[in-house]
Amino acid sequence: MSQDVLVVLNSSRFGQGNPQLGERLMKNFLNSLVSNSTRPTAILLYNSAVVLASEESAVLEDLQALEKEGIEVLVNEESLSFYNLDTVLKAGKSCPLSEMSEKMMNADLIVKP
Numbered sequence: 001m002s003q004d005v006l007v008v009l010n011s012s013r014f015g016q017g018n019p020q021l022g023e024r025l026m027k028n029f030l031n032s033l034v035s036n037s038t039r040p041t042a043i044l045l046y047n048s049a050v051v052l053a054s055e056e057s058a059v060l061e062d063l064q065a066l067e068k069e070g071i072e073v074l075v076n077e078e079s080l081s082f083y084n085l086d087t088v089l090k091a092g093k094s095c096p097l098s099e100m101s102e103k104m105m106n107a108d109l110i111v112k113p
Contacts, residue, residue, distance in 0.1 A: 003108040005040045007033070009049035014113055023058065029113060030062040039071055040111065044100050045092065046076035050083060053091040063091035074100055 013022030014029055030052075033039060043066065045053055052059050053075050067073050073092030080086050080094055104110060 003041075004106065005109045005111065006103060006107045007040045007043045008104065008110055008112045009043065009045050009052065010047040010112075012048045012051045026052070027059050027062070030059045030066075033071075034062050034065050034069075039066070039069065041107075042072035042074060042103060043092075044074050044076075044103065046079050046097070046100065048079075048083070050075050050079040050085055053089055054085045055088040055090045057090070060090055067091060074103070076100060 009026075011022075012026065013019060014025035015022050033043075043063070051057060053063055053073065054060070057063070063073055074095045075089060075092040077086075077094040077096055080089060086094075
């Protein structure tokens with residue numbers, strides 16, 4: 001029986017330190033999910049993490065590859081609207097926070113780097 005594992009990202013950067021390092025670490029993290037045999041069920045993006053699924057994102061190819069492998073990518077619609085990214089979403093599906101909350105409450109494991 002497989003577990004329902006979610007990766008929940010609330011920032012376009014990995015960690016709180018240097019912004020450039022945080023961006024590189026996020027790219028490495030998402031790239032490692034593509035090549036790892038253990039994968040999450042879904043990736044949830046909210047707040048500034050929604051930029052990761054937009055057309056200018058350095059990790060867009062990784063998110064699209066994960067989607068093709070059957071990993072659900074959910075992108076918070078309110079955050080997309082706040083950052084004016086509604087029209088440039090290139091990976092995942094826009095969804096309300098209520099849908100994301102339900103997924104989190106039913107998950108077996110939440111990974112929040």
